[in-house]
Amino acid sequence: MSIHHHSRSATACVAALALATCCLPARAAPAPRTLQQAVQAGARSFATDAFGGHGSCIACHSHGGVGPGALPSGSPLPSLQGAAAQFPRWRGGRLVTLDMQIAHCIRGALGGTPPSPDSARMTELVAYLTALSRGRPMGLQLPSIAPPSGHAAAP
Numbered sequence: 001m002s003i004h005h006h007s008r009s010a011t012a013c014v015a016a017l018a019l020a021t022c023c024l025p026a027r028a029a030p031a032p033r034t035l036q037q038a039v040q041a042g043a044r045s046f047a048t049d050a051f052g053g054h055g056s057c058i059a060c061h062s063h064g065g066v067g068p069g070a071l072p073s074g075s076p077l078p079s080l081q082g083a084a085a086q087f088p089r090w091r092g093g094r095l096v097t098l099d100m101q102i103a104h105c106i107r108g109a110l111g112g113t114p115p116s117p118d119s120a121r122m123t124e125l126v127a128y129l130t131a132l133s134r135g136r137p138m139g140l141q142l143p144s145i146a147p148p149s150g151h152a153a154a155p
């Protein structure tokens with residue numbers, strides 16, 4: 001009787017432990033309250049987040065992306081300073097935005113699952129990378145932009 005009781009509470013205890021270790025989220029940093037905190041959250045994710053895969057962005061984009069990058073094989077990659085100012089781009093027959101490039105690296109380089117474009121984690125990464133382009137001229141390679149013709153087409 002008492003053994004039965006004991007084993008039941010042991011079971012409950014194991015279940016509680018399993019819940020605590022597998023199902024509750026790790027204690028997260030407080031949600032950002034300013035642009036600066038959002039950029040810092042992006043910097044943290046850049047350096048530490050595996051997005052369900054392996055490693056983090058700094059495995060290839062060193063010093064938080066500021067330094068010259070390199071693939072694990074040693075092939076050089078450009079610094080990410082100024083990279084955000086080069087988006088969107090036309091590549092492979094389609095328009096590629098900064099968050100699509102980030103998602104591409106998360107999928108391909110980390111083997112992870114990219115957060116959705118409007119999630120806090122993705123928008124914070126975009127904010128961080130955009131901060132690394134502060135003061136850089138927007139680099140879209142376009143000859144000129146024709147403004148829409150306004151009311152000209154109205155009947």
Ligand code: HEC
Pocket residue numbers: 046055056057058059060061071072077078079080083084086101102104105106109110125129
């Ligand atoms: C295994 C190495 C590797 C990792 C890890 C990696 N990347 Fe990349 N990244 C690349 C390579 C290679 C390129 C350039 C070619 C391409 O787009 O695949 C690139 C390009 C980029 C670019 C565009 C730079 C430019 O000037 O065109 C951005 C932005 C970027 N990565 C962000 C990230 C972010 C954010 C992470 C982490 C979520 C990350 N990368 C993780 C290898 C990596």
